[in-house]
Amino acid sequence: MNYLVTGGAGYIGGTVTRLLLQRGYTVTVYDNLCHSNRTALPDGATFVQGDLAQRDLLIDTLSKGKFDGVFHFAALIEAGESMNRPDLYFRNNTVGTLSLLECMQNTGANHLVFSSTAACYGEPKRTPIQEDDELLPTNPYGESKLLSESMMKWFGSQMGLRYAILRYFNVAGAVTGYGEAHEPESHLIPLILDAALGLRDSIRIYGQDYPTPDGTCVRDYIHVQDLADAHLLAMDSLNRQNRAIYNIGNGQGFSVRQVIESARRVTGRDIHVIEEARRPGDPAVLVASSDRIMRDLGWKPNFSDLDSIIASAWEWHQKLRAK
Ligand SMILES: NC(=O)c1ccc[n+]([C@@H]2O[C@H](COP(=O)([O-])OP(=O)(O)OC[C@H]3O[C@@H](n4cnc5c(N)ncnc54)[C@H](O)[C@@H]3O)[C@@H](O)[C@H]2O)c1
Numbered sequence: 001m002n003y004l005v006t007g008g009a010g011y012i013g014g015t016v017t018r019l020l021l022q023r024g025y026t027v028t029v030y031d032n033l034c035h036s037n038r039t040a041l042p043d044g045a046t047f048v049q050g051d052l053a054q055r056d057l058l059i060d061t062l063s064k065g066k067f068d069g070v071f072h073f074a075a076l077i078e079a080g081e082s083m084n085r086p087d088l089y090f091r092n093n094t095v096g097t098l099s100l101l102e103c104m105q106n107t108g109a110n111h112l113v114f115s116s117t118a119a120c121y122g123e124p125k126r127t128p129i130q131e132d133d134e135l136l137p138t139n140p141y142g143e144s145k146l147l148s149e150s151m152m153k154w155f156g157s158q159m160g161l162r163y164a165i166l167r168y169f170n171v172a173g174a175v176t177g178y179g180e181a182h183e184p185e186s187h188l189i190p191l192i193l194d195a196a197l198g199l200r201d202s203i204r205i206y207g208q209d210y211p212t213p214d215g216t217c218v219r220d221y222i223h224v225q226d227l228a229d230a231h232l233l234a235m236d237s238l239n240r241q242n243r244a245i246y247n248i249g250n251g252q253g254f255s256v257r258q259v260i261e262s263a264r265r266v267t268g269r270d271i272h273v274i275e276e277a278r279r280p281g282d283p284a285v286l287v288a289s290s291d292r293i294m295r296d297l298g299w300k301p302n303f304s305d306l307d308s309i310i311a312s313a314w315e316w317h318q319k320l321r322a323k
């Protein structure tokens with residue numbers, strides 16, 4: 001099999017690229033490196049440096065590659081940043097995805113697995129969240145992904161696109177030799193691990209007055225290896241089904257304070273905390289029901305407890321920072 005991976009120089013796209021290569025598949029990564037660098041690219045993948053907006057380059061890449069499918073990860077990913085710069089998020093994520101869909105249509109590529117997000121749901125009315133629950137994003141990042149989902153629906157029904165939308169919850173952890181290192185980093189777990197290593201003075205907790213048991217936001221953390229497995233199952237399923245939408249999470253919520261406690265247990269280090277105001281756009285609680293993908297595709301997470309997810313991140317993070 002031969003696949004195109006947009007955003008394949010990033011954290012999750014890079015992990016899926018490694019898994020595809022391990023399975024013996026051929027992979028081309030398409031990435032503009034706006035939030036990553038070449039050193040993150042695995043040996044064995046062909047690399048095209050390009051932006052989703054570069055239609056000629058994208059069409060050329062798709063035409064030459066004759067791909068069996070496209071995994072679409074390329075996006076800006078910070079909910080907080082999107083509150084200040086919605087324009088960037090709609091341009092890069094939504095218009096960028098439209099460009100990809102048009103180029104796929106032009107070149108006859110029609111199997112797509114798309115990285116969507118729990119941020120599409122906004123503040124949920126019930127927990128765990130199911131795929132058919134209300135979609136009311138509280139930040140432009142989530143809206144930019146929801147609009148992309150809507151385009152896929154119409155490219156599917158009117159133009160024959162076969163697609164799987166994966167709404168991930170909070171992705172964490174590392175596989176051998178590759179883990180989370182966003183540029184710049186804004187995500188909770190790598191920032192906590194930097195604090196454990198003494199590379200930051202403290203970790204800031206954004207908001208202590210949420211309607212949750214300890215007042216801090218609750219999230220559902222899913223290991224990147226389990227998430228990567230779901231991508232391969234989803235792509236394969238497009239030979240049997242035209243379209244699907246799946247949540248990918250562990251079904252368990254952990255507050256920011258619980259994540260910090262887990263990191264203290266795993267690292268054995270002191271982690272200093274500073275309490276800050278809420279970060280605009282953050283929903284209080286996001287916890288997934290992943291029953292649908294378990295039932296339809298037989299997916300099952302192997303890393304279900306938070307300590308083991310953080311332990312895998314910690315092992316990799318120490319090596320990363322030692323470089
Ligand atoms: N990290 C999470 O917890 C999480 C949760 C839900 C969904 N997602 C989604 O998963 C995907 C991957 O996230 P990640 O954590 O690996 O982020 P990342 O920033 O590590 O990777 C994104 C990659 O896309 C590239 N990119 C961005 N815009 C591009 C463009 N216009 N053209 C070409 N390349 C472009 C970046 O250079 C980067 O390499 C994103 O679509 C994100 O929205 C992530």
Ligand SMILES: O=c1ccn([C@@H]2O[C@H](COP(=O)(O)OP(=O)(O)O[C@H]3O[C@H](CO)[C@H](O)[C@H](O)[C@H]3O)[C@@H](O)[C@H]2O)c(=O)[nH]1
Binds near residue numbers: 186203206279286
């Ligand atoms: O220094 C920090 C960083 C984060 N947080 C809090 O920790 C929680 C998790 O924050 P992250 O920034 O790690 O992740 P988000 O929940 O904001 O978003 C992540 O998961 C989403 C899905 O749930 C998206 O898809 C998005 O791309 C991805 O970044 C939030 O309540 C946030 O306010 C802090 O308290 N301090």
